[in-house]
Amino acid sequence: MDANRTAAGDETAARTLLVKVFGKDRPGITSGLFRMLAEFGVEVIDIEQVVTRGRIVLCALVTPPPSDRLLTREGELRAGVHRWADEQHLQAEIISGTGDNRPRAEGRSHVTVLGHPLTATAVSALTARITEAGGNIDRVFRLAKYPVTAVELAVSGVPTEELRSALAAEAAAQGVDVAVVRSGLVRRAKRLVVMDVDSTLIQDEVIELFAAHAGCEAKVAEVTAAAMRGELDFAESLRARVALLAGLDASVTDKVRGEVRLTPGARTLIRTLKRLGYQVAVVSGGFTQVTDHLQERLGLDFAAANTLEVVDGKFTGRVVGEIVDRAGKARMLRRFAAEAGVPLEQTVAIGDGANDLDMLNAAGMGVAFNAKPVVRQAADTAVNVPFLDTVLYLLGVTREEVEEAGVAVESTTTPAPLAAG
CATH class of the missing domain: 3.30.70.260 (ACT domain)
Incomplete structure (x- = not known):
């Protein structure tokens, strides 16, 4: 083993050369530079390349040429790099130093x-x-x-x-x-995403859509807003709002389903997650009359919500079964994770209201999506742009990867009705 190779393994003592070329990008630059460097028998320690608006910056950290005539061979390499760069209409810079890149510090x-x-x-x-x-x-x-x-x-x-x-x-x-x-690897290990529905997956509050058909939308909206701000107990507010629907014909459910508008980016998010092997769920303080339809149309793995009681074709003004409130959402997250075989630290929860807080805190990553101030302050991270697929970027997924995966990226300017596909 020659002296230069031995020194290259010692980051504190080994001489290295930083070869940098930059200029107008075109095919063949990277292969051309390394073909030239190969003539001198150097070892590659690191490579970095960036292309911005058609301009390339290519850096190669290499060992000096192995030779008893080190300075002569290094001089020949330097001359060769500059000559090649001139031929390619590029600029070149070669900096002599010692060692590799410094190790990244703790706390990454x-x-x-x-x-x-x-x-x-x-x-x-x-x-x-x-x-x-x-x-x-x-x-x-x-x-x-x-x-x-x-x-x-x-x-x-x-x-x-x-x-x-x-x-x-x-x-x-x-x-x-x-x-x-x-x-770390934990960031790449997320395998279950659980979303709130109202004002997260969809742009609407489902209870208000039903209330509009019952003629009590304003009163319901007022109670909903107070509950989402955390000013009212959710279960109590739910019962009060649902009571206003008593006597409404249950056939309006089909109309409400047709009125639901998906949040821009919702389909892109779900399709991409499914393509990547994630399981996707929704949990809602709304109603199974809508979430079951969402699960079917969007291909969701799990769904949970409250159920409006129907007797003789009319809503009774009551809910039946277990109430999905703030604690219930966290409980459903844990249930879905167990059924999916996914540890909690590998889950992501997305929501906007105070009743999502327990779920966001229980998940490996909690994302406040266009959320109320109390939620933004408590969540791991917040997204305040109206595009749900931006959550993908928090997972390290790029827009180009979404497009390369063949996922049809939807329009971000036109509200997407659920019935659209």
């Missing part, structure tokens, strides 16, 4: 930033907070450019919880969404 996190739009001011403010917290940005990668701009930062040097706290207030001030999750 993925920071996902969603902006609509994402401004330079927001990026400046957030990255400054990372530095102030003692973190270092090791890598930046774009996840999506439409319908939101989503970028992911790999950060080390600060515990995840501390970093999340440091960025939360700044994100709110800048009008962007920031999710901070611990790095």
Whole structure:
């Protein structure tokens, strides 16, 4: 084994060369550079390549050429790189140093930033907070450019919880969404996603759709809003609202199903998750008269909700069976996870109201989707753009991967009725 190879294994002493080329991108640049480097018998330690708006930056960290005439061979390599770059109309830079990239510090996190739009001011403010917290940005990668701009930062040097706290207030001030999750295999291990229905999976409150047919929509909406803010006990408010439906013909259920509008991105989210092997569930303080239909039409694995009692073809103004309230939603999450054979730490819960809090806290990752302030403050992360498929970016799934998987990406501008497909 020659001296250079021995030294290359010692990160503190080995000499290395950083070869950097940049310019207009086109096919063959990467293969051409390494074909030239191969002539000198160097070993590759690291490669990084980025293409932005048709401009390439390609970096190769390599060992010096193995030779008794090290400086001569290194000089020949440098001349060869510059000559090749000139021929390709590229610029080149070669920097001599020692060792590999420095190891990432402890306390590693993925920071996902969603902006609509994402401004330079927001990026400046957030990255400054990372530095102030003692973190270092090791890598930046774009996840999506439409319908939101989503970028992911790999950060080390600060515990995840501390970093999340440091960025939360700044994100709110800048009008962007920031999710901070611990790095590691656990992030890739999420295998069950459980969603709230009203104002999460769909744009409507189902009780209000029924109430509109009963002529009491305003009164029901007032009680619903208070319950979602956490000002009323959910079970009590549910009974009060359902009582207003007494005597309504149950045949309006078909009309209500036709009025339900999916949240933009809902179909894309579900189809992508299913393509990736996830199981998907809904749990709702609404009614099985609608959630059973959602389960069938969207191909969901599990569904749970309250059931409106029907006698002689009319709603009685009561619910039957176990009430799915705040505690009930968390209980259903655990039940679904057990039936799916998925540990709780591998689950994701998404919701918007106070009655979702126990579920969000029980899941491995709790996502507050366009949520009330009390929910945003308690959840692991918050999404405040009106596109449900942005949750995919929190899982590290890129927009390009969604499209490459053959998932039909739906329109984000037109409300999607459930009956549409």
